[in-house]
Amino acid sequence: xxxxxxxxxxxxxxxxxxxxxxxxxxxxxxxxxxxxxxxxxxxxxxxxxxxxxxxxxxxxxxxxxxxxxxxxxxxxxxxxxxxxxxxxxxxxxxxxxxxxxxxxxxxxxxxxxxxxxxxxxxxxxxxxxxxxxxxxxxxxxxxxxxxxxxxxxx
Amino acid sequence: xxxxxxxxxxxxxxxxxxxxxxxxxxxxxxxxxxxxxxxxxxxxxxxxxxxxxxxxxxxxxxxxxxxxxxxxxxxxxxxxxxxxxxxxxxxxxxxxxxxxxxxxxxxxxxxxxxxxxxxxxxxxxxxxxxxxxxxxxxxxxxxxxxxxxxxxxxxxxxxxxxxxxxxxxxxxxxxxxxxxxxxxxxxxxxxxxxxxxxxxxxxxxxxxxxxxxxxxxxxxxxxxxxxxxxxxxxxxxxxxxxxxxxxxxxxxxxxxxxxxxx
Numbered sequence: 085x086x087x088x089x090x091x092x093x094x095x096x097x098x099x100x101x102x103x104x105x106x107x108x109x110x111x112x113x114x115x116x117x118x119x120x121x122x123x124x125x126x127x128x129x130x131x132x133x134x135x136x137x138x139x140x141x142x143x144x145x146x147x148x149x150x151x152x153x154x155x156x157x158x159x160x161x162x163x164x165x166x167x168x169x170x171x172x173x174x175x176x177x178x179x180x181x182x183x184x185x186x187x188x189x190x191x192x193x194x195x196x197x198x199x200x201x202x203x204x205x206x207x208x209x210x211x212x213x214x215x216x217x218x219x220x221x222x223x224x225x226x227x228x229x230x231x232x233x234x235x236x237x238x
Numbered sequence: 239x240x241x242x243x244x245x246x247x248x249x250x251x252x253x254x255x256x257x258x259x260x261x262x263x264x265x266x267x268x269x270x271x272x273x274x275x276x277x278x279x280x281x282x283x284x285x286x287x288x289x290x291x292x293x294x295x296x297x298x299x300x301x302x303x304x305x306x307x308x309x310x311x312x313x314x315x316x317x318x319x320x321x322x323x324x325x326x327x328x329x330x331x332x333x334x335x336x337x338x339x340x341x342x343x344x345x346x347x348x349x350x351x352x353x354x355x356x357x358x359x360x361x362x363x364x365x366x367x368x369x370x371x372x373x374x375x376x377x378x379x380x381x382x383x384x385x386x387x388x389x390x391x392x393x394x395x396x397x398x399x400x401x402x403x404x405x406x407x408x409x410x411x412x413x414x415x416x417x418x419x420x421x422x423x424x425x426x427x428x429x430x431x432x433x434x435x436x437x438x439x440x441x442x443x444x445x446x447x448x449x450x451x452x453x454x455x456x457x458x459x460x461x462x463x464x465x466x467x468x469x470x471x472x473x474x475x476x477x478x479x480x481x482x483x484x485x486x487x488x489x490x491x492x493x494x495x496x497x498x499x500x
Contacts, residue, residue, distance in 0.1 A: 116440065135437035189416055192423045196430075206391065209398035212422065216405050219429040226436040 104146050108218075109225055111142035116229075137161060143222045153211045154218075156199025 115138035119131060141161055144154040190208055194200035197215050200208055403409040403418060406425045412418050 132434075132438040132441040135441050136434055139433055139437055189419055193419060193426075196423060196426045206394050206398065209395065209402060212426070213398065213401050213405055216402070216422075216426060216429070219426065219433070220405075223429055223432050223436065226433065226440060230436060230439050 105221055105225070108142055108146040108221055111145055112139060112222070112225060113229075115139075115142055139222055139226065143218050147214065147218050151211065151214055152199045152203065152207070153197055153215050160198060 116135060119134045119138055140157055144157040144161070147154040149155055190205055193208060193212060194203075197208065197212050200211065203211065399415065399418060402422055406422050409418055409421045409425075412421055
């Protein structure tokens with residue numbers, strides 16, 4: 085299955101850039117083929133959901149654990165996966181329904197960006213910027229895949 | 239006028255080593271046009287508690303209406319932009335209250351975050367080297383520790399908003415924080431919808447995908463082999479998982495053995 089040999093790190097001082105497009109592409113493609121191979125008979129909606137989850141997972145993995153939103157996204161994904169497999173252990177990750185009378189300007193943003201609820205405004209803006217970069221990379225990648233496959237899909 | 243008001247505050251001032259300078263020195267300095275006085279006084283006021291705030295606050299009202307005229311002139315002639323806003327805010331606060339209400343709030347505020355501002359203060363009080371009223375306003379604004387911290391925070395926020403505006407296309411035309419935020423929210427929602435739509439499309443292209451995928455990576459990524467090593471190194475710093483997956487990718491490249499990965 086997966087090879088266990090590890091490559092030694094040749095360049096220890098790589099600059100920190102945004103989402104690594106290559107890793108994103110690799111991960112997403114691998115996840116995509118996994119989805120196609122393991123469940124060829126499931127319904128279309130379920131498969132598209134899985135693809136979407138794979139897209140977000142590959143996005144979060146390639147972004148790295150430095151970002152709060154990628155961590156939160158992965159937590160959410162793992163939680164959902166665990167919840168599907170076993171019985172419901174805890175509802176700790178459920179979003180608390182807090183009816184806020186005063187609407188702060190960042191509320192909508194907090195709901196959109198994963199992990200945005202527990203952050204101050206400053207870091208929320210930074211996470212949003214990184215999230216937007218990763219999302220647009222992901223969209224470009226998926227679009228290029230769709231384009232490369234060609235109009236004759238099935 | 240000023241020295242007598244300084245006298246009762248002496249016991250407070252003598253508590254701190256910074257206030258080792260004799261009080262008569264302060265009196266001429268207060269009236270002098272200079273940045274040093276403002277630095278000393280404001281650092282003095284920084285390190286003290288609310289009592290200094292009280293001392294400062296009481297001066298402007300005692301001078302009467304003359305301050306207001308000069309302070310308004312001051313606001314227009316002040317050099318730094320941020321200083322002008324903060325000073326205007328501070329002066330408005332002076333005008334609006336009698337001084338006593340302000341004293342307590344200022345005292346509480348300044349006693350809270352004194353130490354932090356002592357470090358920031360020398361830098362912020364350097365630029366305004368104008369007249370007496372300006373100095374007084376700078377001191378007041380400096381002890382308003384909340385305003386300094388808030389200003390730093392606001393600068394950070396505005397800088398990040400600018401980055402976001404550059405990221406989101408079409409955000410430059412909108413003016414106002416709220417609308418920019420709305421635009422950003424719409425853009426993120428659109429991106430997420432696009433991911434969903436593309437995932438549906440990808441799911442629809444099923445069988446030809448399996449064969450194409452195996453060809454695709456080796457075809458397109460062979461030219462970027464050097465980029466892989468750097469990205470591999472980057473990812474291996476952060477996450478072990480990616481290290482293993484990178485090795486598998488190299489296997490894929492070499493033998494086209496994509497099956498080995500899965």
